[in-house]
Amino acid sequence: MPTQFHRRAAALCAVSLLALAGAVQAAPPAKPAKPAPTTALTLGTGGQMPAEEAAVTIEHVDLKLKILPKRKAIEGDATLTLAAKSALPRIVLDFDKNFAVTALIVDGKTLPASAWTNPEGRLTITPPAPIAAGAKTVVQIRYAGQPHEAEKAPWDGGFVWKTAPTGEPWIASAVQGDGCDLFWPCIDFPTGEPLLVDFYITVPAPLSAPAGGVLVDVTEKDGWRTFHWRQKQPDTYAIAVNVGPYVKLQDTYKSRFGDSFPIEYWYLKSDDPAKARALFAEFPTTLDFFEQMIGPYPFRSEKLGVVETPHLGMEHQTMNAYGNEYKKDVYGYDWLFQHELSHEWFGNQVTNVDWDDMWIHEGLGSYMQPLFSQWLHGDMEYMTRLNAQRVGSKNQFPIVSDKMMTEDQVYKAESGPANDIYAKGSNVMHTLRATIGDAAFFKAVRILVYGRPDPKPGNFAPRYATTKDFIAIVNDVTGKDYQWFFDAYFYQAKLPELRTARDGDDLVLSWKTPSGKAFPMPVEVKVGDKIVTAPMSDNTGRIKVGDAVPVIVDPASKILRRQPYLEEYAAWKKAADEAAKKAEIAKPAKKK
Numbered sequence: 001m002p003t004q005f006h007r008r009a010a011a012l013c014a015v016s017l018l019a020l021a022g023a024v025q026a027a028p029p030a031k032p033a034k035p036a037p038t039t040a041l042t043l044g045t046g047g048q049m050p051a052e053e054a055a056v057t058i059e060h061v062d063l064k065l066k067i068l069p070k071r072k073a074i075e076g077d078a079t080l081t082l083a084a085k086s087a088l089p090r091i092v093l094d095f096d097k098n099f100a101v102t103a104l105i106v107d108g109k110t111l112p113a114s115a116w117t118n119p120e121g122r123l124t125i126t127p128p129a130p131i132a133a134g135a136k137t138v139v140q141i142r143y144a145g146q147p148h149e150a151e152k153a154p155w156d157g158g159f160v161w162k163t164a165p166t167g168e169p170w171i172a173s174a175v176q177g178d179g180c181d182l183f184w185p186c187i188d189f190p191t192g193e194p195l196l197v198d199f200y201i202t203v204p205a206p207l208s209a210p211a212g213g214v215l216v217d218v219t220e221k222d223g224w225r226t227f228h229w230r231q232k233q234p235d236t237y238a239i240a241v242n243v244g245p246y247v248k249l250q251d252t253y254k255s256r257f258g259d260s261f262p263i264e265y266w267y268l269k270s271d272d273p274a275k276a277r278a279l280f281a282e283f284p285t286t287l288d289f290f291e292q293m294i295g296p297y298p299f300r301s302e303k304l305g306v307v308e309t310p311h312l313g314m315e316h317q318t319m320n321a322y323g324n325e326y327k328k329d330v331y332g333y334d335w336l337f338q339h340e341l342s343h344e345w346f347g348n349q350v351t352n353v354d355w356d357d358m359w360i361h362e363g364l365g366s367y368m369q370p371l372f373s374q375w376l377h378g379d380m381e382y383m384t385r386l387n388a389q390r391v392g393s394k395n396q397f398p399i400v401s402d403k404m405m406t407e408d409q410v411y412k413a414e415s416g417p418a419n420d421i422y423a424k425g426s427n428v429m430h431t432l433r434a435t436i437g438d439a440a441f442f443k444a445v446r447i448l449v450y451g452r453p454d455p456k457p458g459n460f461a462p463r464y465a466t467t468k469d470f471i472a473i474v475n476d477v478t479g480k481d482y483q484w485f486f487d488a489y490f491y492q493a494k495l496p497e498l499r500t501a502r503d504g505d506d507l508v509l510s511w512k513t514p515s516g517k518a519f520p521m522p523v524e525v526k527v528g529d530k531i532v533t534a535p536m537s538d539n540t541g542r543i544k545v546g547d548a549v550p551v552i553v554d555p556a557s558k559i560l561r562r563q564p565y566l567e568e569y570a571a572w573k574k575a576a577d578e579a580a581k582k583a584e585i586a587k588p589a590k591k592k
Contacts, residue, residue, distance in 0.1 A: 035098055036098045038096055038121070039096075039121045040120075042178070043148075044408060045406060046404075052090060052124075055085050055088055058082060058194035061078065061184075061196070063076070063184055063198070063199050064078070067241065069171060069204065076099070076141075076184060077141075078140070078143075080140075082137050084132065084137070087131065088127075091131070093187065094123070094179065094186055095118060095186070096121055096181055096183070098145055100143060101116075101118070102142045103141070103142040104141055105139070105141075106137060107127070107137055107138055109128055111125070111127075115127075121181060147183045150311070153310075155177065156177060156178060157178025158174070159241070160310045164269075164270060165270040166270045171242070171243040172240070172241060173240050173241040174314050177408075178407075189236075190353060190354065190355065194233070194234070198230050199211055199230075202224050208245070210242050210307045210319055211231075211242060212231045212234055212317050213231025214230050214231070215227065216228040232299075233462045238315065240314070242319065244308075245270075246269065247267055249264060249267070250265075255300070256288070257291070257457050261297070261300035261303060261304065266307040271308070271326075282334060285333075289372050290341070290368075294345050295345075300457055302318045303318055304318065305318050306337065309321040309323045312336065315347050317348040322340065323336075324337065331373050331381055331385070332376065335369060338368065339366070342365040343361060345449050346364040347361035349450070350448055350449045351464050353465065355410045356400055356410065357466050359400065359467070360465060360470070362425060365422075366389065370382045390566070391570075393424040394417075394419070394424075395494050397417045397418075398417065399421055424560075428560060434558035444474045448465055448469065467486070471483065488513055488515075491515075492513065492514050493514070496561050497512045498554075498562075509523055509536065510540045518539060522535050522536055523554060525545070526555040528548040528549065528550070
């Protein structure tokens with residue numbers, strides 16, 4: 001998911017057969033009716049999973065959606081095949097209560113309205129008989145209504161209804177933050193991934209509806225087009241709607257692993273084709289980087305896809321959302337495309353178990369940008385990008401709280417680490433790499449992502465992981481205990497502070513951590529033309545420097561640590577911004 005930090009640095013086959021006259025509906029009216037307010041439970045995502053949801057695996061989702069642009073509405077028909085891990089007296093799913101459920105069918109039997117309730121957005125169904133452990137049950141829900149509309153996608157969840165420059169509807173969903181339950185009945189937790197999804201999207205012809213997975217077919221009838229996509233094990237928020245007047249670029253990527261797979265970009269027909277082709281030309285180079293540095297593209301049996309969207313972007317597995325308007329920066333590539341693509345590895349291939357582990361997605365994903373700059377152009381751009389991320393870090397909350405968290409608790413700066421899971425997480429990965437060395441670092445990352453150190457096409461599958469899993473992997477790969485490292489960088493908010501003093505000819509170094517725990521991070525010092533390392537085994541070190549010039553502590557900037565001058569700058573910047581805002585408000589209104 002893109003960040004505010006990045007912005008500052010650059011930011012269904014059977015579908016309801018209701019036919020409407022005309023091939024393409026007109027653009028939405030200026031002031032369409034707004035949907036009813038969505039409940040806090042639906043807008044929340046993550047936290048403590050209900051026992052009934054934890055007790056099932058969604059083996060298959062057959063999701064049929066009809067998009068009605070004029071009304072900003074949808075008609076849905078969702079059939080979920082559930083496998084019970086333990087006996088279930090009732091079925092629980094997350095689903096926005098504002099949709100009108102017209103039929104609820106369990107194992108072919110239509111249930112009376114008294115058999116289900118949904119007062120707050122947690123749909124609770126009492127089946128005709130309890131479901132036995134190991135049994136499967138099929139739940140079908142037919143519904144209709146107006147999905148929650150995003151006010152500031154992708155940072156809040158919902159549908160985006162816009163008009164393309166050529167006048168046709170341009171629509172997208174972006175629900176990472178507020179959950180899949182905003183438009184289909186699901187299990188709105190990271191571990192709620194269905195094993196297989198058949199997604200049918202019906203839209204006014206001749207619009208297109210690109211989505212994740214493999215395109216099975218496209219059918220057209222009575223002015224409507226239905227796109228049937230089939231996708232394996234997507235993240236719940238990666239099941240996404242994209243509708244618009246698209247043109248498709250496509251090619252075949254030849255991998256260093258000896259195979260090939262499709263790559264495609266769906267862009268608005270009003271765009272400059274040269275700009276679209278220039279972005280598309282970045283796909284192979286960026287894939288080369290990830291496959292060399294991390295490992296095989298995880299979803300090569302489907303595709304690598306990108307679609308232009310009316311919001312900035314989102315990591316929708318095999319059909320990433322892109323809305324950066326072809327902006328280039330000084331680093332020579334489109335950061336938004338590269339960042340969202342990184343999530344195919346960090347987020348879609350390896351998925352965090354809980355939102356508290358979201359740094360796995362965002363910290364490693366953000367580190368891929370300086371790493372890509374280093375891969376392309378060398379150390380100067382690598383360090384420049386890292387420094388920009390470091391300056392943007394707040395250090396007010398730990399990256400990992402070590403407790404179950406909701407998405408809001410993690411992403412909102414008032415209650416959690418927010419952008420620090422991106423920016424600070426990236427710098428932590430830089431320091432870890434410098435501490436344990438490239439070989440151990442990249443091996444540990446591969447094991448985290450693929451579950452094995454030797455990933456090759458066909459020998460791995462999507463997996464879940466936690467912060468503790470990664471710590472265990474690092475310890476196993478290095479043969480050392482690095483809990484002290486993660487205690488300092490993940491589980492406390494403030495950074496370790498390196499204190500220095502002169503004692504005669506000696507430079508005296510000492511580490512101080514907010515927690516008071518040991519932090520035996522070795523420190524390099526440039527003494528004249530030599531690099532000397534202080535082991536710091538007991539948090540202290542002493543190096544003879546005499547009158548050598550220069551004396552530079554941590555000359556290669558390997559260690560993320562407290563820097564008071566950055567705190568002073570942040571305080572000055574905040575005051576300056578607030579003063580500028582007050583001055584702007586105080587300006588007299590211009591006469592027309």
